[in-house]
Amino acid sequence: MPLNQALVGKEYPPIRYEVGREKLREFALAVGEHDPVYHDEEAARAAGHPDIPAVPTFPVVLSFRAGALVYADPELGLDYSRVVHGEQEFVYERPIRAGDRLVAVGRVAAAQTKGRHELLTITTRITTEAGEPVCQATSLLIARGTASRAADGEGR
């Protein structure tokens, strides 16, 4: 089943996320980041942050959850078993930080065919509950070989 072009522009229900210090520390350590600014409140404040900031790729935790709603949409026709992550971009208004109460909304930004593959672009807009913009994550997913299957009608 090819990707459903009619879903380009569709937004999915918001997911809510409360940012805890320990989660930010855990994520920082998981990517090998030991700089005190990401772990110690005093070091963070001394560097001008209201609380511990997240490392730059932390927003993926939210975009992964928001994206899961997109992948699971039966109307989209995405064969997730054939998906690889092609590109990832984050555009920041400011770093996520401990104490943030965030809302993330996933959206199908583009769906196109490239050779035998299908390309799906999903954006996740992250704001505070008050509506302050924080970050936008854009993921390019590649469904390998699904275009030829769709064209050949193999349905394999």
Place this chain on the structure above:
Amino acid sequence: MSPRRDPAQVAAGDKLDQVSEPIERLDLVKYAGASGDFNVIHWSDEAARSVGLPGVIAHGMYSMGVAARMVAAYAGDPGAVKRIKVRFSAMIQPGQTLTAGGEVAEVDGSRVTLRFWAEDDEGNRVLSKGEADLELS
């Protein structure tokens, strides 16, 4: 972390301090737990092989996370990082070391654009076309 870098001291062609991270399976298990991405191809050899992979592979976002350390350290402040983008161009497996490097591509006042990459032990580009915009004002 050192203070935010002075843009007057930045010039196109400046090299970023490289970051190297030996990858062990445990690192991928920790990353799975921290990120919420529990895809079996990142922790089960059996599952990875069943879909044609040579064994478990690192999360692309793990590699991007390691490279982003280099970018934020260069900026001297995570708040100075305004945009970061990568292409995932090859997989990397436990037992390999991921090395990230890059340079200053462009300086426009306090706006600095970086280009960066990451590769495995054999020099295969794991991340390519890495780009980051910094605002160092």
